[in-house]
Amino acid sequence: MKMRNISLVIALLLGGCSMTPDYNAPESVGLDQVYLHAENADKAVIENDLWWQSFNDPQLDSLIAEVQQQNISIQIAAQRIQSAQSYETMVSSLKIPTVSLGAGAFDYRLSENDSLAGPAIGAEMIGKDHNGLMAGANVSWEVDLFGRLDALSDAASIRVQQAEILSQGVNTLITADVVHNYLQYRGAQARLAIAKRNINEQQQTLEMVQSLVNSGFGSELDLASARAALASVTASQTLFETAEKVHLYRMATLLGQHPRDIISRFEAAPLPTVTGQIPTGMPSDILKRRTDIALAEREMAAINAELGASIANQYPQFYLTASPGVVAESADDLFSSDSVGWAAGFGAKWTIFDGGRSSAMVDMQQSRFKQASLRYEHAVNAAFNEVETTLMSYGNSLRFYQQLNIAAAQTETAVEKANNLYKAGLIDYIQVLDAQRQDNTMQDAVVVAQLNIASNVIMVNKALGGDWNVANQESVTSDKDKDKDKESSQVNSSAD
Template identity: 50%
Template sequence: MTFYTSRKLAPIALAMLLTGCAVGPDYQAPMVSIAESYLNTEAAERASNDLWWRQLNDDTLNALINDVQQQNVSLKVAAERIKMANQYQTMVASFKVPTVSVGAGYYNYQISKNDSLAGPLVSPIAIPPVTPQLPSNVTLMDNQHDGGYIGASVAWELDLFGRIDRHADAAQIRVEQAEIMTSGLNTLLTADLIHNYLQYRGAQARKALAQANIEDQRKTRQLIKKVVKSGYGSQLDYAQATAALAATEALIPQLEIAEQAHKHRIALLLNEPLTQVDIRLAQQEKLPTLNGIIPTGLPSDLLKRRPDIRVAEREMAAINEELAASIANRYPKFFLTGTPGVSASSFDDLFSRDSLGWAGAVGVNWNVFDGGRGKAAVKINEARLQSAALQYEYTVNAAIAEVDSSLFAYGRSQETQKQIDEALTATDLAVSKAKSLYKAGLIDHLSVLDAQRQQRMIQDSQLAARLQTANITIAVYKALGGDWQILPPPSEQKAMPTTNSNRTSETLVSL
């Protein structure tokens, strides 16, 4: 009868083994429908937007970015999180292999003679004497025992339905997510440093212009004062000159506050004392100018470049594996256990053949009824997967909208910059004409100083426009994504989602 039963169960076990790998859904990369180009772009030549800040040709800025990517505390914390994620993946994957533990020890114990079960075995029992040499009282076993043992314990779950494999795959995807989020954090911190550096240089340049303008306004007020004393001027002109001077002087403290704020932020990003940052920033005071083009690429490129999109896609993949694991968890679990070892009362006999002993078992555990708990876990993961898919779609749409919005702002800032440049050209001409007329004796020096004051004001507006353009440029590059890490760690290329667009060319917006 036993032989018949085992032959009946063998095909069933074999069928379960062969179909086990089919449990749970296989992950399919999301398909998204997106436009083939951005709304606000102009054609330009091809270029790379990785390490784009090098177009500024500012050695100080390049050194700061290199150091912030190595020294920033938040990036170091993110690196530790990657290590934790890797170790968690190793821990989860370890359940796929047998767990082996070994042990050894010495034991000594005594059985109570009053024990209800073993007591009679160690208590003297009276027997009729057979010969005078034999005792009349004997015990069936000694009540004291000692000895040593060396053994091992082996346990292994046969992952027939891929439950452990799926959990291990999900943990590996979490590692990828940690790496992507670290890359995104690197981008944010690098952009933050560039922004604060440019604003610091801009505040310096505007302060220098304000100081020059203050000097001109003081000369203008002095001339007006002389004219008023001579009886050819009015107190109104003098009051207006004084007010204009005071307004310009009021700009200096504000610009100094801006200098300090941006400098402190740079020090915090670098994790360096402020004195060290002062030394770094003293090496150059010129506001750098970005020359080149912004490569926008195609909207489909965002799927591979934007960290938020990549994290959202990996979230779908991880939840898909967790869904498959929850499905596999409803199937039977098979276990193999064994405990081989040696045990003897004497150390000399410990490694003899007769001291060998073992125990082995094959088991199965199947929750045939759990009140719907297993099915509910599957439904929860299905809902999580659907939610992650919707979040992925929203993230893609939001990314494209962000790029379009930043490109539109960039275009308008370029128009503003052009108009201010034209205004500055006109004021430069006015100053030149005023100086020529003054040399010819046709106008007084007050008119020259007034033209120079207007020139300084337009120059300040030009600096402000350049800083605004710089901010928008940083926003464009952040929106486009990409790898901003100067020394990227070696890693394998990850599979990314596919789209309905097969185009590989790039559309660029000119600076």
Template identity: 50%
Template sequence: MKTHQSRKCLLKALKLAPLTLAVALSGCAVGPDYTEPTIALSSAYLHGTNEQQAKTDYWWTSFNDASLNQMVEDVQRQNIPLQVAAERIKMANSYQSIVSSFKVPTVSLGAGYFNYQLSKNDSLLGSALNPIGASMPTGTPLDSVTLLDNQHDGVFAGASIGWEMDLFGRIDRQSNAAKIRVEQAEIYRSGLNTLITADLVHNYLQYRGAQERMALVEVNLADQTKTLDLVKKLVKSGYGSELDLAQAQTMLAATESVIPQLEIAQQVHKQRLATLLGEPLTQVDIRLANRSSLPSLEGVIPVGLPSDLLKRRPDIRMAEREMAALNEEVAASIANRYPKFFLTGTPGASASSFDDLFDSDSFGWAAAVGVSWNVFDGGRGEALVELNEARFDAAVLGYEHSVNSAITEVDSMLFAYGRSQQNEQRIQKALTASENALSKAQSLYKAGLINHLALLDAQRQQRLMEDRLVAARLQTAQVTVGVFKALGGDWQVSDTETNNS
């Protein structure tokens, strides 16, 4: 319908005078108008809870870890990929400025000096350059008279003006598409900031967890070394068995085997932190030297409504903006099939000497209005429209897929978060039971009712539960980071807070 209306406007305009052409065609823009998509979503997540509120800004501060907060601020300022993403925003802005510049006239100024000589043997002008009396008897008064001088020089100054009248909105649509690409570059940086911040928080928590587990292993190792020494003495004195000795040696070797794994984990996560921060390992060691325990998140995770994902998730926002950009490109390809109208002008001054350059008689100008219409291109223009329409349809499907994937990811992470909390609670109960058992074993040992080996075994069980609790907390922390990453949101620390830190 809109294309048919544009053609009627064009036929009407071609019958009008050139001075009224722009006015007549001002309402003939072609191409589809963009409407933001609407998707029906459920009112709550499958594994969400009612008390959770929709706020995810600065969620990592709920760990109450000053070192972590400082590292997040620093990584957002220092990370190299984030700096590259910022440069991409600048490039997109520059490209948008380039495209938009075609909407206004282009003006070029020029000035200079010229000198040229015409050929006297030229077939067209040669007779005017030779003396008129050359073909007459010698001595006539016209022997030195010519109609034209063969050498000329002078100065000039002027301007060249060109403007395409964007009557069908082709340039305007291209400019809109370029502006949307700027928005996409900003969304990309926001999404990258989310991923990098989540990666830093994850590696920090994993390092602290491995560090706390290492401290427990060292205590266990000391206790099991004492146990082994005691068993050796008992075996030597005839009060112990070889089985007791073998069991003590096995437990000690098993505990020692955990140390290299924890050392590898600490080194890997520390190296990743150094890469994210763009700092040497020595600087990261300084950052990590002031704490050795795994922080815990306080409060519940603020989930919010599924519809919030449409605004918070960078991948969904990127997919929606891709639809908007391709819609503008479809419209631009449609407008490209219509005539293009041009206005050109070249005002200037030219004179044989600089003194006369700005004299009123030295000024001159030329102006023209033209039209260009590609009436036959072998179907290339129509194919370009169909290509962009197919790209738009693919973007629509991509948007729907992004929304569905986001909902599934959040539900999956919430399920994992709930189960990890249950696991942590059960291990906490087991730890409490092992602590009670250790307390009773200590009382029985003081009363002489059990031997030292039984007491050490109760200590080993209690330390084992402590290690399992740290591992469970570490799993919960890992899932927590995944939940917040799935929920999305703007995690950019403001410049004011960064400067005040």
């Protein structure tokens, strides 16, 4: 009967129970089936998060892969994951027994005048030196009967997940910054080339007007206008040169390098444009793809686990201790069976009055959970509206670009007709140069419109979220290829 009771107590202590409230991740309730501006993109499921490959620019692809390996902010985020993992290991270790070893030597003498000395001790023990050696272990274990340590361990594990999600978010922001600066760099180069061409043509106009004024056929008004036009486009060249260097230096910062290390790295290339539509998937997909939503959901889960620990902290805590060891006067006898000694104990601690501190901690955690729930709801609403806004802006930028292309085609036609009229002797060359100036201005506007589209492409993909890590995506692609090869092999084997 006694052994049965002992077994029951041990089973109860080892099994324990959890005080953590049940937690289920929120579902996608209230989201529409399609986006309001879905016509501006492809509703297909997003299969590849390396969306910048649609620009078909190898230099951009290589730059992103390099930045994701070298960027300091991304490395800091990776270290944050390691720190969270170490914290999880430390918290989880509280659930298992702590074992410490010790050894030493001792020497002592009992005082003859000690009030405790008496017949019970014996004359042979008093006034003499006693020495020896000892070795032993100390084992202590908190029996997690009410799940307090389990809850803390779960919370620490969730914090690791949050660190990983945050790292993915940092990678997303840095990658978007790389794409933006690279495209702006190429755009500044394109606008600079147009400005130089315009300067050359305006210089010809000024020289021609000056010649007419010198011969008495031109006016000072025309001369002043020509000089103003030349000064204007010359000033724009300085702005474009500045923009080119600013974005180049920003890419150097993202790479963790000095500007001089990459100043001649990028070969001249045209501004890349997106090919194909942007896949968006269903609105509910952003719940799985957005890092801010994932962080908010994991925060709810972590606080729920911490709430469980606070509730369990109101209940008794149980401890098991044991101290086996050996003590002997000489090293030869230290490990003999007669030198073995031990002590074991079982204890409990229960705070029955703390002025309401434990209850206040529970109330605080419950309030934190409600705040986290509201933040999650806000993150979902903000994400959904951000996707709608960026899709609308992207669609409008496409339509704006289309209209500018029509206008650009007309200015090119005007230049062609002006050249034909000049060759026929029907107009002077100043009119030809003016037509060229208007065409250059329109070509610059087209480049700006292309940059606007590119910026909107970046914003749409940021709003959609996803794992933009090149290494992760290549691993997924490799696994898919292996699966396909395996399926193909199985099919061929069946055919044989």
